[in-house]
Amino acid sequence: MLMGVHSEGIFAAACFPLLLTMVLFLGPLIQLLMDYSWDFNDGLKMFLDPRCWGQCLVDIRWMRNQVVAPLTEELVFRACMLPMLVPCTGLGRAIATCPLFFGVAHFHHVIELLKFRQGTVAGIFLSAVFQFSYTAVFGAYTAFIFIRTGHLIGPVLCHSFCNYMGFPAMGAALEHPQKLLVFFFYVLGVVLFLLLLFPLTEPALYGPLALCRLARPENGASVCT
Template sequence: MEAMQNAAPAAAADFVPGEIFARLNGAMEKKGAAVGVCAMMAASYVAVLYLPAIFLRSPKSIREHMLRRFACAAVASALAPMLCYALLPDHPRWDSDPSIVLEIFGLRTHHLWQAIVLPCLLTGMLYLGPLVLAFLDLIEWCWAASHGGLIRQICSVVVVNGKNMASDVLVWRNCLVAPVSEELVFRACMVPLLLCGGFSTTATVFLCPMFFALAHLHHFGELITRQKQVISTAALIVGMQLGYTTVFGWYATFLYQRTGHLIAPIVAHIVCNIMGLPNVDEALASSHRRVLFVAYVVGLVGFFLVLGPLSDPRFFNEGGDSRGCDCWSGFCKWTAPQKL
């Protein structure tokens, strides 16, 4: 006891204000470096998309334009993980288990069905109103088509629409290229960098989407130059896009941190791209508007009620264990020397 009492004043004497500022400065440097790298990653992702416009002739069709974008997105999606891997601290398990490198980017096979089905259910609840409207429209169409061979007409519609979708580059962009490439760069790469830079999981949820939203600013120039929109209209459209992408980014980042699966935000991204913004005017003009109003309210309230339970990390990890960490895989508790 006497030894402890003698040691206490010495410890207090060593704890000087200079050390407090030094530690604070070091933490701020790491956070600043993480933000800087993420900003550079977002800027480079957009810059790579515009490389063909600098070095190649103008595309002859929207298909050629989109195929160039697909190739550029693939390049950007390959460069970002390499940069992230080079900057992250050495994981304690890398030497004994090299596969952890893939898991850091959310590329995991165990509990895969949960990572697909549960985010799909969650996102579907947000669109319960539009889904109910689509179902009611489908019932009316089936009733009208039942007098002329329902099965034959359904098969015909499915075949025609399937062929059109398979050959539509915009469908490929919305349902594959954009969700995979954007979630890999803006979630799988940026979340570990921000967490290892010293940001909390909550701060990361709100900070990470800022880069995702800013990466969509280039649409402003495209609206003015390609679509000949006036500045006020272009600003309104882009402003709505920024708001929508920011809110979705919060949700996607939350899903990625909770599940540790890249496929989770990808599934949510695909569903949101397919559904788009809910058409409230169409719902108000529908003869089923009371039913739709209830569906919108139930879906929105239900989403927030089950968001936490359905994204519980115990659903997505071996043995129901989230590894004793606030974020999956322990990004925020790595003790190795930081490269950031």
């Protein structure tokens, strides 16, 4: 249970954190819908078509980004690391500390870019700092979800969704023909996310929280209630 693998409250743990993350990405999702004239029925047929999923499962890059990386990274940096940090640091400091390891783990991209000389040294390191920043923020978010829900499945699904969406294309949004409408949904998504963050991660929805029992009461009250 400490690693977030149990059945109690699993349906809520799979749905609500993912819904919350989709709310945060409301602007990019609306922008995506506006830029592509998708038919709902065609999209639904494609989603339910086993052949479509079969093509994804044999795509190594898709499997890495949507399945392997979310599962292994959340297992290591949330399910394994947080139970070790919480008794030593408390819940709040664990949420802040754990993402730093997660961010540093992505610095291997710098080595790849330098090795293949894909850009200037200054540009590569600026890119690395930017990537470290948003991966650390994302890591804090999934650590928060893991502690509040007590489940691993929520962080894994959120990680997979964010890998699919990528970082919001703010430049494209500012140049969009309907940029005011797009900007409205970007702001609305952030506002709704902040309003729903605690209600949709209410611990009472998910069963007992094993990690909260590891922390001293003064270090866990604000996160676990």
